[in-house]
Amino acid sequence: MRRHDSLLLWLVVGAACAGDNASVPTPELGPCAVDTDCPSGLLCREAACVSPDDLLPVEFEVDDRISRPVATDAFLFALSIDSSSVLVIDPLDLEVRAVLVPREPIAVSRIPNTDSVAVVSREGKSLSIVSADEDGLARESVALGRRYAALEVAPDGRYAIVFTPDGVEPDEGAEGLVAIVDLEALARGEPSAPVEIAAGYRHTDVFFRVERGQTTLAVVLGKNDATLVELARLDEPGYRPARIALPETLAEVVGREAIAVESSQYVLMRALRHPGIAVLDLDLATLTDVTLSTAATDLDLADDGSVAVGALRATNQVVVLPLPDALTSSSSVRLLDIDGVRAGQVELGASGRRVVVYSRFDEVERFGVLDLEDDSLRVFDRLEKKVRQVAVSDDGATAIVLHDAEPDSTVADPYERAVDQDEGYAIVDLETGDAQLKRTGDVAPTSLVFSGRHASVTLRDPDDVAHRVETIDLDRLVTQTFRLGSAPEFTGVFGGDDPRVWVTQRHVAGRISILDVEAERLRTLTGYQLNARIEGGDR
Amino acid sequence: MKPLHTFALANLALVACTGGDPAITEPLVVSGPTVVADHLVWVDHTTARVVWVDVDTAVQAAALEREEVTSAVFGPDRVVALTGGARPAAVSVRIPGGEVEAVELFAKFDRAFVAPSGRYVVALHDARLARSTPLVAVNHNEIAVIDLVDRTATRVALDTESTSPRNVIFSSDETRAAVVLDAAVVVVELGGEGIVRVPLKLPNGDRLTPEQVVFAPDSEYLFLRTSGTPDVVALELLGQGAAATGILNFLAVPGAQRLLDLAVDEDDPDHVLAVFRGDEIPTIAARLAADGDVSRTRTVELAGQASRLELLDNRTVLLHGSPDTIGSAGNAFVGGWDLEDDLVEQDNLAGPTMGPAAVGGTSAFFVHSAESGNATALTALALRRDALRLNVALRPVVLGGIVRDYAFSSNDERVVLGVDIVREDSGAAPLPSRPYGEPNDTTGAIAVVDAETLGIETVVLDDSIQHVGVIGDRIYATHGGAFGDVTFVPLASIDRASARRVDGVLLTGLFDRIAGGER
Structure with missing residues (x-):
């Protein structure tokens, strides 16, 4: 089953760089002038389509x-x-x-x-x-x-x-x-x-x-x-x-999210105007709605299909749906109040036990991790910048936080102001809470992949000079930089235990780099589109 | 080897032997002179002859016995001329023996390129040449690979979309030849059947036109500088015969705006050296891994504008902004890069350069403008490293007169210059037409400057100098005469008494042929 892939995050670059989050148009929806420019259920405020519940832009995944x-x-x-x-x-x-x-x-x-x-x-x-x-x-x-x-x-x-x-x-x-x-x-x-x-x-x-x-x-x-x-x-x-x-509230193409996993008979859906989470049972061919007081702003499903979680930003809650119990017993559905972070997005870890909770539109520099075994929330607040996206390694031990830049920061301390204005990311040890910030100037991180005990972040320079990929040693929290010849596009890993990462880049003839994170070696092949035209052999 | 000089020296007026017939006038087209086997050699296209002179001024000639010489190339021990007419051929003449051999060709070709050993010649049709004869259909994607040892000519179809083959580069082991076209490269096996065709056309339709092509020393890679990309284009050549193929890769340097020059390192065939103009940095010099391993890329940034690079014998890279031809303007920046320790040093010459650098060993000479109009400045540059730094040592020399040509004598690290000086009071013989001289009369002089000591020796000649060079232990200077006038001067004895001159080299044997009824 296809599901939202927590190993691979695709980010929109340059969309939300302004300090005032309410004025940032979501890239999926585009800017607006009046309410009718926005999908049903959203309002147009300051050229951005926002939720009527909290007047914040829609949480999005590319x-x-x-x-x-x-x-x-x-x-x-x-x-x-x-x-x-x-x-x-x-x-x-x-x-x-x-x-x-x-x-x-x-x-x-x-x-x-x-x-x-x-x-x-x-x-x-x-x-x-x-x-x-x-x-x-x-x-x-x-x-x-x-x-x-x-x-x-x-x-x-x-x-x-x-x-x-x-x-x-x-x-x-x-x-x-x-x-x-x-x-x-x-x-x-x-x-x-x-x-x-x-x-x-x-x-x-x-x-x-x-x-x-x-x-x-x-x-x-x-x-x-x-x-x-x-x-x-x-x-x-x-x-x-x-x-x-x-x-009707689910009959949308814009703003609707559907997820499923291979081992599960369920497909879960949410939509901008739908107050609840709909569960499609593939074996019974039935659609059951778990009614909520507000629309979910994000959804995730465990790999084994045993539990789903949803973020309810308007009420700052996380809803936990044990499956299949939640379909027949409303008492099994848990609504957890979240204190200390804004519950705009949720990310279930590979174990299905921990949930990362955060919002891109939170004014505070923190995120939370919810333990579903005892419903306890641990807030990680030793960050220096606002949160854009959070990803957790497969073993659940480390989180990579991709930050938002605040070009209009007015913090008095000049160093802190410079930190706010820069792009960057942080590595957080989820056991100890230790965080290590990596500033990247005006070069925004565009994608992130995990491979073993490393993570690789690609960065795209708006001045088209300093594109690069940075590898992070998740044990030592130390990064290493490899320059790229042009803007990175897609990133991925190979199968099995292969520690290598591939990065394609913009080039009219095709460019791909293979990064061996353990050997600290980057090889680049450019022109692979042309290689298809090379003819060799006997005269 | 100097570039060929093919030009119309004069109109050669021939009088028919039967007398009474009007004179036949046609331009004298000549290739050369070029040094071949310690001889100075010309190819006379007009009369289809090869003429050569040794340092003792003995002149010989050989007739090609063919008509319509279209092109001539100079190998290490022979000259090869392409001929047309009814029986196109590649005619080779051994120097100094004069033995003539011909390999019949299946078509008339415009240009030839000879491998360093002289064994192989590649002939092609050049679409850029103006044709005086009526247009004949020509397939520009057809070349001839000529083996002068086996005396065979093989037709090879390039089968590309390009229409203009423009150059041929040979690998150092002469197993491959790269035929460079306007938007493609075709690598042909010499002595084999393999061929690799590489179109240089981007998916958006843009063409990459090769401007510089070099083989790696081990022949496994071909490196190209092309229009349309600031990257070094690297073609890895794999397999032979039916298994011949290639992998194309673009080696990029972040921040590079334009690629200006390439060089290979005999001691490091897995890398290529390149110099770039940067987006924000004037010059970036780079050592790039041929296989695209970016982690082995090394770059240095320089504050001045360099456009050329040379690898010196002490594994330092000389970067400079000298132009490719004498009389063009270049800039005054020079820099050095120590490949072993990544040390960099930069400096500026006293003035803009006005010709290519003369480079050899661990030193170089730059010719640049002097303050006064009647003098030339010369700077001897040496790149030396010590324990802590790389040192660019500049030592200027000023010469009276205007430099017309120069060459580096790598045997003894001296530069030989041909200079125009005022004839009056120079010691030169008076001009026969003006025995009392005119104020603006000039003559030629040879100046030899030692790179180490900057010691200068000069000898005044009786005519202006066109080109200078070194053959063995002699300097040669060609003069502006229509029929090949040359002076030889021993390097060990640079004086008028030791100089030997021979005039009218191209006339050798000509009148014998005319008298015999031949043209």
Whole structure:
């Protein structure tokens, strides 16, 4: 199941740098002039769409469903739209090999437990599997018959759902359609025709239900309903999947968040105008609403699906939903008052026991960690700057806090004022509470990944001079800097225990760097888009 | 080796042997002179002959026995001329023996490039040359790889989108040749079948036009300076034959705005040296790992504007702003970078430079403008390191006269200059046409300056000097005569008594041919 990934945070740069948070337009919503410029349920105040509850901007997380390189255990796969090829990069020697695919490869997704990826070609109206090993590359393609622009691969690698995400103009006649491709058959070289399913309107998410290691169900969320596709019935003549209509307050594409995990039968949803958290039970095909006094401003779900948490910023509370009990017993739902920090966003740790609580629009320089075992809250207040985002390492021992700059700070102490005005981040030991600030001048952190006992932060310089990636030793709280040749775009890690991090950067010919955090070595390959055009061999 | 000088010396008027026929006039087109096997060699395109003279002024000539010489190149022990006509060929003439051998070609080519050993020649069509003959369809993506030992010419199809091949660079081991086009590079195996074609066209359609191309000393990388990017473009060459391929990488230096010069280090083939103009810093010099390992990148920043770099024998890098040609203007900045300790030192010459630096060993000479109009300033630069710092030692010298050409004698670290001086009272012989002289009459003089002692020796010659150079233990100076006039002076005895002059070198054997009924 796809879920919000706490290991990888994508941040919007330059959106909220003003000291007055109420006047900052959210990047997803854009600036406004009147209330009707904002989505339903929001007001326009000082050119920003804000919540009517507290007149603060909407808490946001950036949608990372953008075509970006995909790493398997052994290779990195990047799309070269211009040359209609998939570039397979060996991170050990930066050798680049190219595989031609049908025109305009636009989306790529890893096929789990393999060194293969599935690629959608929009103009080519095809889906391809590209596989790599030391000996060579292989490609199998199947025609889709229509232009699609996104895909999700089932956790067992058996199926791919190909669709048109909201915001992209669907192909003629393809409004609301999705195509399901049997990847196993395609990989065997026996492609079967994709099965098209009518799945409503304006698709925002696709999830899968996995039972005993097998994907049994695909869920396509559209603006107004959820379509549940029983994958075993695709071959049935006349099969039409069940649909569950969403209430009007959830029938939104802007400001709605849906999350799920592989091992769980539930999909949780919240929306700007929806006073509660909706739970879609995939096994029972039912939608249950956990009614609250206000809309949730953020949502998270444990990896094992046993508990969900929501932030209620208007009332400064965190709601805890043990699953499945919360669906049948309102008494199992816990509303916890949060004191000392603003509860705008919540982040469940990998253990499912601790929740990081914070708000981007909090005036105080602190965040909290809620222990769900005893509902106690520990406030970490030894920060020097305001909080923009908080991420916790896999082992739950360390938090990285990405800060906001306050260019209009009026603090009397000139050093403290300079600290306020700078961008930066802090490393916090969650056991001891020790915090270590790293100022980065006017260069804002753009992304963060964890790899083992290191974290890597990329920074994008607005003056286009000092782009860099900084690695953080989470034990020693010490950072090391590596300069990048151009602005960083995407960052990721390789599979398994590989400590390396990859960073793509803006370059007209493609640029990627491989950072070995343990060896403190950064290798950069630029021009990998051009490598697809190099021809070698006998004359 | 000096660049070739191909120019029309004069109109060669030929009188037909039968008499009574009108004179035939055509421009005399010549390549050279260039030093080949301790001889000064010319190729006379007009009469299809090769002429050479040794330091004892003995002149020889050999006829190419072909027509329409289009191009000539000078190897270590031979000259190769491309010819057209009915039977295009690559004709080589050994120096000094004069043996002539021809390799038939499948097409007429415009330009040739010879490998350092002289074994291979690559011939190509140059789209930039104006053609006087009616237009003939030409495939500019076709070249000939000529093996002068095996006497074979192989057609190679470059198959690129580019239309203008412009240069050929050979690897030091001569296993590969890089054919440089306006927006592509094609690396051809010499003595093999492998080929790697690298288009230099960005996904947005912009082209990268190569401006400088160098092979790494081990031939595993090709480094390019191109328009369109401030990065060093590195092409890693892998495999051979059917397995030949390449990986392209752009080596970037943060803050660099424009790449100005590249150099390779014989002792460190895994790195490339580069000098950049910075966005905010005048000059950034960098040592970049060829494999893109940014953690091995080293940079130094300099306060002045340098546009060239040279690696000296003591593993220091000399950075300067001298121009590429004599008479152009460069700036006065000089800097040194010690590669071992990253020490940097900077200074300025007394004035803007007016020609390329003459570099050799651990020293260099810069020619720059002097305060008075009739003198030239010369600065000897040495880069020395001690325990604590790198020292840029500048020692100026002023010479009377205007420098026309200069060359570095690397054997004894002396610079040889050809200078224009006032003829009156110089000791030069009077001009035959003006036995009493005119106030503005000039003549040439050779000045030799020792890089270590700055000792100067001079000898006045009887004519202005066009070019100077060194052959073995002799200095040669060419004069402005139409048919090749040269003076040789021993380095050990720089005086008029020791000088030997030969005039009309290009006329050697010409009239014999005319008398024999040949043109």
